[in-house]
Amino acid sequence: MIHDAKTMAEMAAQTPTATPILANASRRAVLGGLGALVLALSLRDTARADEGQTEEQKQQKFGADGMPHGWRDDPKIFIAIAKDGTVTVTNHRSEMGQGVRTSVALVVADELEADWSKVRVTQAYGDEERFGNQDTDGSRSLRHFFQHFRHAGAAARLMLVQAAAKQWGVPASEVRSENHQLVHAKSGRKLGYGDVAAAAAELPVPERDSVKLKDPKAFRYIGTGKIGLIDNHDITTGKAVYGLDVKLDGMLYAVVARPPVYGGKIKSVDDAEALKVPGVVKTVRIEGGEIPSEFMPLGGVAVVARNTWAAMKGREALKITWDDGPNASYDxxxxxxxxxxxxxxxxxxxxxxxxxxxxxxxxxxxxxxxxxxxxxxQAPMEPPAAVVWVKTDGTCEAWACTQGPQAAHDRLVKRLNLPADKVRVNVTLLGGGFGRKSKPDYVVEAALCSQAVGAPVKLAWTREDDIHHGxxxxxxxxxxxxxxxxxxxxxxxxxxxxxxxxxxxxxxxxxxxxxxxxxxxxxxxxxxxxxxxxxxxxxxxxxxxxxxxxxxxxxxxxxxxxxxxxxxxxxxxxxxxxxxxxxxxxxxxxxxxxxxxxxxxxxxxxxxxxxxxxxxxxxxxxxxxxxxxxxxxxxxxxxxxxxxxxxxxxxxxxxxxxxxxxxxxxxxxxxxxxxxxxxxxxxxxxxxxxxxxxxxxxxxxxxxxxxxxxxxxxxxxxxxxxxxxxxxxxxxxxxxxxxxxxxxxxxxxxxxxxxxxxxxxxxxxxxxxxxxxxxxxxxxxxx
Missing domain, CATH: 3.30.365.10 (Aldehyde oxidase/xanthine dehydrogenase, molybdopterin binding domain)
Known part of the structure; x- marks a missing residue:
């Protein structure tokens, strides 16, 4: 996706249960958990940017570099350092084989002077107020965020140096960072990053102009070509979680019979035989068929079952008469x-x-x-898939292989009529995207099925669905x-x-x-x-x-x-x-x-x-x-x-x-x-x-x-x-x-x-x- 949907619409009109992946930390927050002391770094306060703004102002939230207005100098990228020294970098863009999780981590790690073997990466959920533009498209991830990543890593490095100097009672100028350690050359003393992470977290984040970036000649990872995929082991051993891999307790499965022609709608449907298929739980009418369609579902009938095979057999048994609409003669x-x-x-x-x-x-x-x-x-190897749980407490949580988690979040809010803070979209790995997965119609379909049955639902598109209805x-x-x-x-x-x-x-x-x-x-x-x-x-x-x-x-x-x-x-x-x-x-x-x-x-x-x-x-x-x-x-x-x-x-x-x-x-x-x-x-x-x-x-x-x-x-x-x-x-x-x-x-x-x-x-x-x-x-x- 190149622009957000609102901008696109304006241009077109003018032209004829999961635990949160990250907590929202303030500048000086110390996050603790399981005895691990964590440095959470955000180079600006993470208070909501839309307080007191009009709706129009809220919509116009990004600058040309993909950062929210007011945060252009400093991205909301988080760096967590545990007590054992493990560095966890949060990646805000979707990983679909292009290696963005690796690239984000290596940029931060280089400026942080971290040991690559101790670096991990975690995935941000959909929240552009916190993380900046999350649309993974247009070859923009490093183009827009490279310098922000560098400053984040360098600022964290400076805070660690300052914390070590304070502990030793020496000037910060006498302390250097070196491969995951703080070194005082005069005395020979050394501290690991984990040893001072908690103290560093108590320090104010330095202003951007006080942070000194590395001389590129000192880069250990950037530009070297020596770093392989950070997810490679999990991917090659089958541990990596893609959209189709997500599984929740009590989860049901769904597929959708969609109009065979764009803009078509249902005339009539008989689901009696479908409901007789062993394992089928319910059929769900999904409204749609409007032109323009934007990112919303095409409409049709979903079959919800106890496994995907039963759902597919139930779909085959549906008797639907279609009104093919205005594009019936397209040749x-x-x-x-x-x-x-x-x-x-x-x-x-x-x-x-x-x-x-x-x-x-x-x-x-x-x-x-x-x-x-x-x-x-686009035909990605992994067709569109999502798991969504619309809960009885009025919240909705999704797990999806999406290129645009904020777009998915906003469509769920609109279609389910829920408050924005009650909807969360978690991003899995994507088995390819190529632009298809920037449109979250499949996430909305899963949500409507979940809402209808009162349970989490995994909705999958078959290859035929992908080719017929993309x-x-x-x-x-x-x-x-x-x-x-x-x-x-x-x-x-x-x-x-x-x-x-x-x-x-x-x-x-x-x-x-x-x-x-x-x-x-x-x-x-x-x-x-x-x-x-x-x-x-x-x-x-x-x-x-x-x-x-x-x-x-x-x-x-x-x-x-x-x-x-x-x-x-x-x-x-x-x-x-x-x-x-x-x-x-x-x-x-x-x-x-x-x-x-x-x-x-x-x-x-x-x-x-x-x-x-x-x-x-x-x-x-x-x-x-x-x-x-x-x-x-x-x-x-x-x-x-x-x-x-x-x-x-x-x-x-x-x-x-x-x-x-x-x-x-x-x-x-x-x-x-x-x-x-x-x-x-x-x-x-x-x-x-x-x-x-x-x-x-x-x-x-x-x-x-x-x-x-x-x-x-x-x-x-x-x-x-x-x-x-x-x-x-x-x-x-x-x-x-x-x-x-x-x-x-x-x-x-x-x-x-x-x-x-x-x-x-x-x-x-x-x-x-x-x-x-x-x-x-x-x-x-x-x-």
Whole structure:
């Protein structure tokens, strides 16, 4: 999720039993339990920020860095040090394989000068007043919180030093921290962190400007790449708790029969046979079907039983007559034709520079192409799941694999009509997310079932549920036209991007993409072309459109990088050299000056578009792939670069195409420049995962609709890349830039966009057949 729902709705409207994981500690609180003395560190008082505020003021609570207004300098990150010296770091973002729990802990531990073997991590529950923005999306976790984490660790280190100095009766300047110990060099005395934790907790938290951060040369964990996943042992031994693993005493189980068409509703239901299934306890009518749907349930009938199998068999026995509603005739083939028609007509102008029409009128050569990207499903390995207990005392507690615990909390409050302080959302590990689990409709479904039966309920989505009823990546048609000079270089560029918007789940069919979607590789196109016009024709939505890893960067990068390769071929030029010439010399572009009012939510002065960095990652993958080498028949190299989430990535793919047109990706080089690197091990893993995911988009993945219904059911129809199709080599190139005081980029999402166009361009190099739609499937076969 990029914005909170209220902001999204406004943008769309303007555009046609568990013990608390943490106690709320004050600055000087000492938490005790089981004989362990604990230092609880919050760099500002944790009193509620909304006292005396209007409702409007309460809603507008975050700054651009994700921190609540008034707390921008100091995050509410907690550090607990037990009597035995164990350091527990609270992670406020959701862990779904990207390693954020590890990265948060290693940053704090480094500045704390802690022994990594004594560091643990615990998960924050949903409370943005306490922990800051908790939406795990947009590659923002370290980008926004790195410096806050450093200051938290350094402040705790200073407090420990002060406590030891006071105990010894020496100046604090004579005490240093060293690998979990306080050392007085003159006397040789030493104390462990646990020995002074209680005393340190009694000291006032130092002001931010009095806290000295480490010199990066002294980092022991940050930037070294030596730290593996902090959860690795629990994950590999089956001890880790995901959403599907939560179990409470007396818990029941539920699945839901949902409308097969978005916006559909129940005409009639007969549950008599379902109630006869052994183990079925109750059926629950869930209201829904409204458009826009926001994050609320689609509606339908839930079957609650003593185990999931009984619930599923009960669902099969339901007799439901549906009113399919306004999207009953949705057909993606027909809709593609509509989008193509719209893309061939003038649309809403979102960026206009120079004289495009004049340049086209003078041009002797013109080129045009249309590119198509289908609906995609996030399809995390762990489908949506939640356990919720709505208790008779008027409280509600949830355990969910969610990317947005505050969003889940707020929807539970709204749907159950409970006070905000009576609802708690605990965050489990996520078996993948990719944007799907930022929408908590499944958590609300579980809560409604629990409320109806008076017991805790685990509600699970099956793979079929996930594919049939999800929030899909938008379908799009990208049309690009170019006028070229005698050297084959563009003198004018016209790009029409036609796609339903995510805003359609927040407002009644806004039809045009929102600024954040346009700012994902469209209006912030950095190509050095004098005359450029970018348009956004209208496109209605017929399914729930939602965030998908890297979002609208996928169709924009695919179209632009493919079209550039087409122009290079027409000019008789090497595609890599042509791309670099088209990007132009290294320069810094203020995104607001070229129509991008969003810039990934970042200050454009701090985060300009740097074409030198974009050039560097392209050159890096070309070198890694040994660009220009002669390949045997049926093999080819393709390259693509892209800027997204204030990070620069590029990909070079080597493919092999057999006589039947089957595409095999033999090797991939991917380069990333995200600024200074905090956790290189995780950056490599993210890039490797992005390559495999990007291959799926390029080669196999597609959701189609007929009569309003998704035609794919499981992984036999919605194909993701299997392990046997993974490249033999994925070479990740980490391109460092900047320093640890400067702005950081994102990592989780930027690796995906350049993969598909690099593969498509490689297919052309191998076969001479141009790919203009995804997935590639049989397009590489001989005619």
């Amino acid at each position: 993606t083939d027909a809709f593609r034709t509509e989008l193509e028609k719209a893309a061939r007509q003038p649309g809403k102008v979102v960026r206009n520079q120079g004289d495009v029409d004049g340049a086209f009128a003078k041009a002797k050569k013109k080129f045009e192409a249309e590119y198509f990207v289908p609906h995609l499903a 929030y899909y990546h938008t379908i799009s048609v990208e049309r690009i036209e170019a006028a070229v000079d005698e050297k084959g270089m563009p003198t004018a560029w016209l790009h029409r991007s036609t796609a339903p918007t995510i805003g359609s789940i927040f407002a009644p069919d806004p039809k045009h993409e929102l600024p954040f979607e346009l700012g994902m590789g469209l209006v912030n196109n950095p190509l050095n072309i004098k005359n450029m016009r970018l348009e956004n024709p209208a496109a209605p939505a017929h399914v729930r459109i939602g965030w998908f890893r890297s979002v609208s960067n996928i169709p924009h990068a695919f179209a632009i990088q493919s079209f550039v390769a087409e122009l290079a071929h027409a000019a008789g030029r090497d595609p890599k050299e042509y791309l670099l010439e088209l990007i132009g010399p290294g320069r810094k572009i203020d995104p607001t000056e070229i129509g991008d009012v969003w810039n990934y939510g970042e200050d454009p002065k701090r985060y300009p578009i740097d074409t030198g960095r974009l050039r560097r990652v392209i050159e890096t993958v070309a070198d890694g792939a040994k660009w220009g080498r002669k390949l045997e028949k049926g093999r080819g190299l393709g390259v693509a670069g892209h800027y997204s989430f204030v990070t620069y990535t590029a990909c070079a793919a080597e493919v092999e195409v057999d006589a039947k047109g089957q595409v095999k990706v033999n090797a991939v080089d991917i380069a990333v420049d995200c600024g200074a690197q905090v956790n290189p091990e995780r950056i490599r893993s993210q890039m490797e995962g992005a390559v495999v995911m990007g291959m799926g988009l390029a080669l196999t993945s597609e959701i189609t609709f007929k009569n309003g219904r998704a035609q794919q059911n499981n992984f036999d129809g919605y194909e993701i890349i299997r392990i046997d199709a993974a490249p033999k080599e994925i070479r990740v190139h980490l391109v460092p830039s900047g320093d640890y005081a400067g702005p950081l980029g994102g990592v989780g999402e930027p690796g995906v966009p350049p993969v598909a166009p690099a593969i498509a361009n490689a297919v052309f190099a191998a076969t001479g057949r141009r790919v203009r739609q995804l997935p590639i499937r049989g397009q590489a076969a001989s005619a």
